[in-house]
Amino acid sequence: MLVKVYGSAVFGVEATTITIEVHMDKGIGYHLVGLPDNAIKESSFRIAAALKNNGYSLPGKRITINMAPADLRKEGSSYDLTLAMGILVGSDQIKAPEIERYIIMGELSLDGSLQPIRGALPIAIKAKEEGYKGFFLPIQNVKEAAIVAGLDVYGVTNLKEIIDFFSGKGTLEPTVIDTRAEFYKSLDFPEHDFSDVRGQESIKRCMEIAAAGGHNIILIGPPGAGKTMLAKRVSSILPPMTLREALETTKIHSVAGKLKEVGLMNQRPFRSPHHTISNVALVGGGSYPQPGEISMAHNGVLFLDELPEFKRDVLEVMRQPLEDREVTISRAKFSITYPSSFMLVASMNPSPSGFFNDPSSPNTTSPHDMQRYMSKISGPLLDRIDIHIEVTPVPFEKLADDRKAESSVEIRKRVTAAREIQTKRFETIENVHYNAQMSSKLIREYCVLDEASKELLKTAMERLNLSARAYDRILKVSRTIADLDHSENIISSHISEAIQYRSLDREGWLG
Template sequence: MKIMLNKTYCSAVYGINACTITVEVIVSTGLHYYIVGLPDNAVKESLRRIESAINSCQLHMPRQKIVVNLAPADIRKEGSSYDLSIAIGILASSGQITNIRLEDYLILGELSLDGSIKPIRGVLPIALQARKEGFKGIILPKANAKEAAIVTEIDVIGVENLTQVVEFLNHTVTIEPTKVNIQTFFQDDTAIYDVDFSDVQGQENIKRALEIAASGGHNLILIGPPGAGKTMLAKRLPTILPPLNMTESLETTKIHSVSGNLKAKDSLVTARPFRSPHHTISDVAMVGGGSNPLPGEISLSHHGVLFLDELPEFKRSVLEVMRQPLESRQITISRAKLTVEYPASFMLIAAMNPCPCGYFNHPEKECICGTNTVQRYLSKISGPLLDRIDLHIEVTPVLFDELSTTRSIDDSRTVRRRVIQTREIQKERFKSFPDVHCNAQMSTRLTREICQIDEAGRKLLKTAIERLSLSARAYDRILKVARTIADMENSPTIDNHHIAEAIQYRNLDRETWNGKF
């Protein structure tokens, strides 16, 4: 018997990048099935799915020795997305498919027992890698076709079952490549959000702080009693952030695609993510991980907002693992056989009560917590973590007169317009620094270079640092916030009132709170 070797191509995703896998199939004399190339259990079990799918589609499963090699052999192959590529390799090696077009396409998908093809994860990075390596197209589940079609200059062939793939490769049917109009995904307004800044009555000082945070990309913490509106304010922050550009949208979509969170109708993420994990979340769920590392909440918040409500209720270890990503804007997950990196450039917005009962330092209600109880509660948040949060804002309850006011309130679209103008100033400033996009991302060295202050400003800042016992990192945070406030006024210099306002946003460093942490 003539031994036939055929090659098909699929892809594996590691982190948010893809690696092309060559599937080599030989059908020869014998009765056994072998799959080599470091497959996991899901790949080893593929024979039963493939055999049933081939028979269900009225095709012939060879009753011979079949050897499948997944190359390169030193990379672990996980998941069920290799099913379709292996099946096509078997059919080609048994003479049921012409192999003329196999080298032109990446082929991937999970097979059901009836021959239908189920959607897979990580399609966007796979399509990007396919274009980079010069493939003509990619054959994949129809449910994933719109996501892959975001990538131009490559044919995206969406299929529903194995029969369609065989007929397409044998030239007996024509399947038109899936096309999408990327421009229809982007809307330069706040219509994609269900909430609006105008919903918030009163709290003008808090809304001012949120606008500053959005304008400079600063992290922020809200401290106040229950019912003061902390969560309501935080949920409206994404509505005033600048819209995602194409590069940011692709980066964000890749992460959500790899994690399996991308819905079929949402082939491209165009709204900034807003993630709000429960305080019982584990370390791994927050930063990512697992035997096959997947992105965690901090990466799913990339280019968006991570909101941590009831901050002291989170486990100390969960909060501490965020310290490094807050500085480097990426997270590295190391395992015995691989290391992956996920981007994690997000705005951290936290909310907390000032004490367990919620009424410490309240102007009207009396706190029933003892001093030691309050101290234990607040000490759950470490000083180094607080240092990485630029704005500390005390939220007070809204008075009835403010709730019932009928005066005009700026909506999200109006505020967002101002934020975009401020970000444009920063974009021009940092055009020679490709890794810096807003004031909050400045390094210490760049902060000292950009945020120059005069002698009066230095004296003011020195007095504040001595009285509040601020750290060197807090000093840089004040300068960055002051630079943002100056940008909002289109001021080329940082004046005293900019520094004074920035100092006011270090509430947790004040004497009332100092010593509680």
């Protein structure tokens, strides 16, 4: 007897439906074909024990199971439940005439209980697209899959529940989630708020500009100046995610198995990897490719603390994703593309001791040591960071001030208004949504300067010895400052403020 049941495989952030064909014949044997990995090959032992502990058995026949398409490599233990249901129906131990209308996924424990799987959301989206009636999966993953409207999503705790459902001995209720209500819940209550930061008004202004234009930013200052505290609050002033962005971000975290039970993500991600991270862990990859930290930060913030402490080759692999806003991982037989449109926030001490050019510090650093320290960061990487700002320690008077600072919600209103101006400006241009994404051609079109502004910029370039790469960055940042001021034209005050944010290009640094 031949029976077909359906599961799904996830490649990148997209799912592909897998047909599990179970054929029973005379003889004894268990043959699993269709490029399964070791975790799937071992499933026979888990399935046999789970069936036995729930009153069923692995039939004493020749069982041939094909996982089609047979030329696509299958991996992971999430096919256990699919295979078990195929064996039960194929051996006539249960009757399930409608089983072909459902996607079934789950890892079995020996007692028949189910363990969570990865990629539940992209699987549910694919099932809806292909017209399946429902999706059975472990109860731990049901919230993320139930985001998809128009698909019956059943959370199952053990094998017996799904057997009873198809046999007509029991019922299961599909999980229903109001996606929009979930999305807007706690949207205006960020965990980290700028109202907690004492002083640093100029740095907050800089962060607001960076968030408004999507600019990458680096903070340079001594230990204890507040660089990490400020960086952790950047995501709280970014514009709220759209429903499309929330689905994109949730899919990536679902594939990586990092969602747990949160359902639809409504807060922009903030990722802060340690400086010992490998290049594969940062950009993604591995024998069975998984998204890296830059993809986990998609539509959010990637914070690299103590930037020069990261290995140089790790930082260099970020150059292409920073430019293209996606990363492609190629293998001999396939390639996978993960989205990676993130805002980079980096921080660093100005020298190995942390107190370069600070006369009050007992730790001094020679210019040679400083040059060697800064050379760990390549010019092409710095070229992709629009804003460089020096962070100075907060004086006692500011720390002791009890007055509440401006909240993230208030700052975000201004940032969102500026982003709306940019969205309208670039609505006819593909893959450009905010100022940081402007090409040289767009800069010439949208960053036109009057004579006074041109003269100011020329003087600054000559007197401060700003590098040539600083020119376009200053124009981009000044365009964002003008948007925050709701000004159609860039004026000299916008240019002068933008010039302040190129610390590493000035004489005395390694620009």
